[in-house]
Amino acid sequence: MTIYLDVLLLSNLWADYALLHAAARLTHTPLPKLRGLLGAMLGAISALVILLPPLPKLLLPAVRLLPAGMVCAAAFGRKRLLRQTAVFLGVSMFFCGMLRALAVLFRPAGLYMQNTVIYADISLLTLLGGTAFASACAALWARHTAAKPRGGFRLHLRLAGQDFLLPAIADTGNTLCDAFTGKPVVVCPTAALSRWLAGYPDAEQAAASCRGFRMLPVRTVAGGALLPAFQPEYAAVCQAGRTAESPADVLIALTENPQTAAILPASVCG
Secondary structure, three states, rough: OOHHHHHHHHHHHHHHHHHHHHHHHOOOOOOOHHHHHHHHHHHHHHHHHOOOOOOHHHHHHHHHHHHHHHHHHHHHHHHHHOOOHHHHHHHHHHHHHHHHHHHHHHHHOEEEOOOOOOEEOOHHHHHHHHHHHHHHHHHHHHHHHOOOOOOOOEEEEEOOOOOEEEEEEEEEEOOOOOOOOEEEEEEEEEHHHHHHHOOOOOHHHHHHOOOOEEEEEEEEEEEEEEEEEEEEEEEHHHHHOOOOOOOOOEEEEEEEOOOOOOEEHHHOOO
């Protein structure tokens, strides 16, 4: 069978990005677009192993595991890498199993498998439709299995030497993250930080005085907005009623909404 290099790379690039997106949905983890694209590119390059002669069966697990770990490290970072890699592999094996069943049942002429890599010489429309269907299934499953917050949380922030303890709620729908660093974003009401903000003309000036300042685009049901965001001196999350807290590497985005609690992404509440 003739393998076209452009078809191999482009189809795996698209498929790996869709699988990373599905893994992010299932684990309620932010996936920055640039990091997701980098991970998908690594996955596409690793697919070139299909061009090698058949490898010994003892090497095949490593051929699958090592690239998957590299792909997830590039896309999600080192935090919870084992969990992300396991979910990514699970989703990959599910859809690879579907393709293998298709090959056994129908023996399509454009499907070839070697060294754990599948080459499918299919139309662009079929590829787009299949990955869109896979992403929709992952989104529905993630919504169905979304963990409900076990009570409330408390957010501990340190800003300009001042400590703040804010009530917080976990929101599985909060997948906001910084496109440059991939860090999850906690949305905080300005009213809860009034003691710190009193020394500045407005929230944007206060955020600009901190390191990592940037304006983050946010889209909600009410429309789009730009929120000033920054890196706090210290941030930690703990379950309400407990004393032990877990440091969180997050950005803080300020909002003028009259809410009283900070909104935490589910990824920092596990």
